[in-house]
Amino acid sequence: MSVRKCRRIKLSPEEILFLPGSSGELGVVKPGRDMQIFIGTPEKEEIVLFLSSDDLIAVSAFETGQKAEKGIMSMIYLLKEFGSPIVVLPRDHPTSKRLPLVVSCGEYVRLDCGIQAGTHPEQDILCACEDLSGLELRGVEGAVEVSGDLKEFKVEKID
Secondary structure, eight states: OOOOOOEEEEEETTTEEEEEEESOEEEOOOSSSEEEEEEEEEEESSSEEEOOOEEEEEESSSSHHHHHHHHHHHHHHHHHHOOOOOOOTTTTTTGGGGGGEEEEEEEEEEEEEEEEETOSTTTEEEOOOOTTTTTTEEEEEEEEEEEOOOOEEEEEEEE
């Protein structure tokens, strides 16, 4: 029986955790307060997701570098400060291939490269690049627990 590596990374609400891969990057923040995010579904329903201060907002970008990091921080700003909703596309929607960023929010997020981006209203799974696929993130008090083979990361202050 193999044991998954688990790493606890200290993270305050004023910081962002970046997990880079070779073809994509993930940004993770804590809401820092109780809040709600609205999710629009293909069935024309609206789901309200209630987040606590130690939950996670994870944004996956399908490129790397400074442009990806700016995009990730912009999406987080739209979610936290403007209350922008998350929109879920129907399966096999052609626009799914053009999404530069996708989002998942909650206490737990599993990264998977084998799903279609933007088509999952359940918030415990997020499309990510192959290098990050299989990682599991859990929001805990004052930190993020990352299970799996985490090669590198960086934590930065949010301006």
